[in-house]
Amino acid sequence: MDNTATSPAPLKGTTLVFATIVLGLGSFMNILDMAIANVSVPTIAGDLGVSYTQGTWVITSYAVSEAIMLPMTGWLAQRFGQVRMFVIATLLFTIASLICGTSFSFPMLVTARILQGAVGASMIPLSQTLMTSIYPPSKRGLAMGLWSMTTILAPIAGPMTGGWLTENLSWHWVFLINLPIGLLVAGGAWVLLAGRESTRRSQPMDYVGLALLIVGVGALQILLDKGNELDWFGSTWIIVLAVVSAVALSFFVVWELGEAHPLVELRLFASRNFLVGVLCLLFGMVAYFGTVVVQPIWLQTYLDYSPLWAGKVVAFSGVFGVLLGPVIGANMQRLDARRVAVFGMTTFALVSWWSTRFTPDVDYWTLALSRMFMGLGISCFFLPIFTINLSGLAPNQIAAASGLSSFMRNVGSSFGTATMVSLWDHRAIGHHALLAEHISVYEPPAMDYLARLHGLGLSPPQALAQVQREIDSQAHLMATNDLMLLGGLIMFALVFVVIWARPPFVGRGGH
Numbered sequence: 001m002d003n004t005a006t007s008p009a010p011l012k013g014t015t016l017v018f019a020t021i022v023l024g025l026g027s028f029m030n031i032l033d034m035a036i037a038n039v040s041v042p043t044i045a046g047d048l049g050v051s052y053t054q055g056t057w058v059i060t061s062y063a064v065s066e067a068i069m070l071p072m073t074g075w076l077a078q079r080f081g082q083v084r085m086f087v088i089a090t091l092l093f094t095i096a097s098l099i100c101g102t103s104f105s106f107p108m109l110v111t112a113r114i115l116q117g118a119v120g121a122s123m124i125p126l127s128q129t130l131m132t133s134i135y136p137p138s139k140r141g142l143a144m145g146l147w148s149m150t151t152i153l154a155p156i157a158g159p160m161t162g163g164w165l166t167e168n169l170s171w172h173w174v175f176l177i178n179l180p181i182g183l184l185v186a187g188g189a190w191v192l193l194a195g196r197e198s199t200r201r202s203q204p205m206d207y208v209g210l211a212l213l214i215v216g217v218g219a220l221q222i223l224l225d226k227g228n229e230l231d232w233f234g235s236t237w238i239i240v241l242a243v244v245s246a247v248a249l250s251f252f253v254v255w256e257l258g259e260a261h262p263l264v265e266l267r268l269f270a271s272r273n274f275l276v277g278v279l280c281l282l283f284g285m286v287a288y289f290g291t292v293v294v295q296p297i298w299l300q301t302y303l304d305y306s307p308l309w310a311g312k313v314v315a316f317s318g319v320f321g322v323l324l325g326p327v328i329g330a331n332m333q334r335l336d337a338r339r340v341a342v343f344g345m346t347t348f349a350l351v352s353w354w355s356t357r358f359t360p361d362v363d364y365w366t367l368a369l370s371r372m373f374m375g376l377g378i379s380c381f382f383l384p385i386f387t388i389n390l391s392g393l394a395p396n397q398i399a400a401a402s403g404l405s406s407f408m409r410n411v412g413s414s415f416g417t418a419t420m421v422s423l424w425d426h427r428a429i430g431h432h433a434l435l436a437e438h439i440s441v442y443e444p445p446a447m448d449y450l451a452r453l454h455g456l457g458l459s460p461p462q463a464l465a466q467v468q469r470e471i472d473s474q475a476h477l478m479a480t481n482d483l484m485l486l487g488g489l490i491m492f493a494l495v496f497v498v499i500w501a502r503p504p505f506v507g508r509g510g511h
Contacts, residue, residue: 008133008195008196010133010134010135010136010139011134011135011192015192016134016135018188018192019134019188019189019192019193020131020134020143020146021188022184022185022188022189022192023127023130023131023134023147023185023189024127024131024146024147024149024150025181025184025185026086026090026123026127026185026189027123027124027127027128027147027150027151027154028150028153028154029093029123029178029181029182029185030093030120030123030124030127031124031150031151031154031155031158032154032157032158032161033062033097033116033120033158033175033178034062034063034066034154034155034158035154035155035158035159035162036158036159036161036162036165036174037058037059037062037162037174037175040162040163040165040166040171040174041055041056041058041059042055043166043171044058044109044171047171048103048105048106048109049106050106054106055106056225056229057110058109058110058113059225060221060222060225060226061110061113061114061117062113062114062116062117063117063221063225063410063414064114064117064217064218064221064222064225065113065114065115065116065117065118065121066117066118066120066121066410067117067121067217067218067220067221067407067410067411067414068118068121068213068214068217068218068221069117069118069119069121069122070121070122070125070403070404070406070407070410071213071217071263071264071403071404071407072121072122072210072213072263072264072403073121073122073125073126073399073400073402073403073404073406074264074265074397074399074400074401074403074404075203075206075263075264075400076122077122077126077129077198077399077400078199078200078201078203078396078399079200079201079202079203080200081197081198081199081200082126082129082130082133082197082198082399083130083189083190083193083194083196083197083198084197085122085126086122086123086126086127086130086189086193087186087189087190089119089120089121089122089123089126090120090123090182090185090186090189091182091186092115092119092120093116093119093120093123093178093182094178094179094182094183094186096112096113096115096116096119096120097116097175097176097178097179097182098175098176098179099112099115100112100113100116100175101172101173101174101175101176101179102172121403122403124402124406125399125402125403125405125406126399126402127147128144128147128386128398128402128406129398129399129402130189130193131143131144131146131147132144132390132398133196133395133398134193134196138333139330141328141329141330141331141332141333141383141387142326142329142330142332143329144329144332144383144386144387145325145326145327145328145329145330145332145383146325146326146329147386148321148325148329148382148383148386149321149322149325149326151382151409152317152318152321152325152375152378152379152382153318153321153322155289155292155413156292156311156314156315156317156318157315157318159296159311159314160308160311160312160315161177162174163308163311164308165177198396198399199396203261204261205263206256206259206261206262206263208255208259209252209255209256209259209262209263209264210263212248212249212251212252212255213252213263213264215244215245215248216244216245216247216248216249216251216252217245217249217407219241219242219244219245219248220241220245220249220411221411221414222241223238223241223242223245224411224414224415224417224418225414225418226238227418227419227422228418228419228421228422228425232422253266264400264404265397265400265404268393268397268400268401268404271392271393272500272501272502273388273389273391273392273501273502273505274389274390274392274393274401274405276388276389276497276498276500276501277385277386277388277389277390277405277501278389278404278405278408279494279497280341280381280385280388280389280494280497280498281385281389281405281408281409281412282408282409282411282412283412283490283493283494283497284345284381284382284385284412284490284491284494285409285412285413285416286412286413286415286416286419286420286487286490287348287352287416287486287487287488287490287491288348288378288413288416288487289412289413289416289417289420290416290417290419290420290483290486290487291352291374291420291483291484291487292314292317293416293417293420293421294420294421294424294480294483295310295313295314295371295480295484296310296311296313296314297421297424298424298476298477298480299313299367301476302360302472302473302476302477303360303362309364312368313364313367313368313371314371315371316368316369316371316372316375317371317372317374317375317378318375319372319375320372320375320376320378320379321375321378321379323379324376324379324380325379325383328340328379328380328383328384329383332383332384332387332505335384336503337384337385337387337388337391337501337503337505338384338388338498338499338501338503340380340383340384341380341381341384341385341388341498342495342498342499343380344376344377344378344379344380344381344382344384345377345381345491345492345494345495345498346377346492346495347373347374347376347377347380348374348377348378348381348487348488348491349377349488349489349491349492350488351370351373351374351376351377351488352374352484352485352487352488352489352491353484353485353488354370355370355374355481355484356481356482356484356485357481358370358477358480358481359477360473360474360477377491381491384498384505385498386405387505388498388501388505389401389405390402390405391501391503391504391505392504420483420486420487423482423483423486424476424479424480424482424483425479427478427479427482427483428472428475428476428478428479429475431474431475431476431478431479432471432472432475435471435474435475436471439467439471
């Protein structure tokens, strides 16, 4: 067991460059895998002979197992060491990807996805932890800037990459693409970082806490993933899941706070900056994923965009992520992280408000520019929030804090995806009903429009069908605008949360 009490010296030169690439690739691959399979679900379901509803368990199974394991990152890192745990997790994730890619039945694929999510959960928080440790204190802002690029680019690249692989090769390559990357990351991390292993500490397994965590988080994640499909609390299953999750997580919190060797260090929430960062990540992901998920659906369903072109629109969100991430990170020591975050939140809110002015004939470049400037806001949101989140923590707390933060970020993305899509449907139904009320013989504009359609040679049923399509399109545009406004309001409200953080925004012990 390594009893070293001091942190290893920062890396330099080409070793630092290669280590940065390896850790960034590990994080990117894992985050990418959350989104890359989404667009392949219909193809997978058809190929393996299951319904689309059953096929969505390819996504749900991964999300549930990962959500359960993320809070355990700190315990695992202490038990096995940060470097060793990262390498093991990456190798097991790669093996699970191979099983996914060679699956010949749906049960086999779902089982492999459960394994993939469970073993790979610690990759993201540990890549963040190790990234901060290999840079000198004055350059750790740059490290976080480079790392944060993965959280912005991977969710955008996922659907585009998955769609291209499924269309041009087969759905199996959605998973097999991880093999060379995973082996490169695991091998590179071991060669470059094995001599920097963190202090290992053996402590007993908290089996009660683990059982409560599995039940509580598992029920919560299934609830979020299946809520929209099962009509939320109109479903007995959703009500049961909500009760089970609430009870199990309540007992989990009480148990962990009284446990001598807790599985999850909940006392981190007593740190003001950690709490501020977690709240911003949770609700910021609700706002961000609401727009990332709903807008492409709207583009494909009502503006006749192909999946590829809808992906290209969303891809503009990553432009400023690539350009500004390292720049902001390199200068973070000289900036007030709160001010950078406030600028990002305000920019996101203003662009969201601008997006509510779009009409059904909005052109591609207007949409692309709106996404690009929204990406500017996101680029100036994630990095300072990550910085605030980990500030004031000791080096041996970083892995646990990163795992908890990643868990809250995942809950935010799941909750944002589920609730925003559901809200979009309900708002569209409401707008449709209001618009349809104006189609009557007592409304001259409606009668005039129908007369023009008749003049173009459409029969009365054809004219009414055309009106129905127009109303449906307009209702969903209005619903999309509603969600863009809601996302902007959520992000702007977080301004009043982030200003509660207190400097200095650096860790204890030089981290």
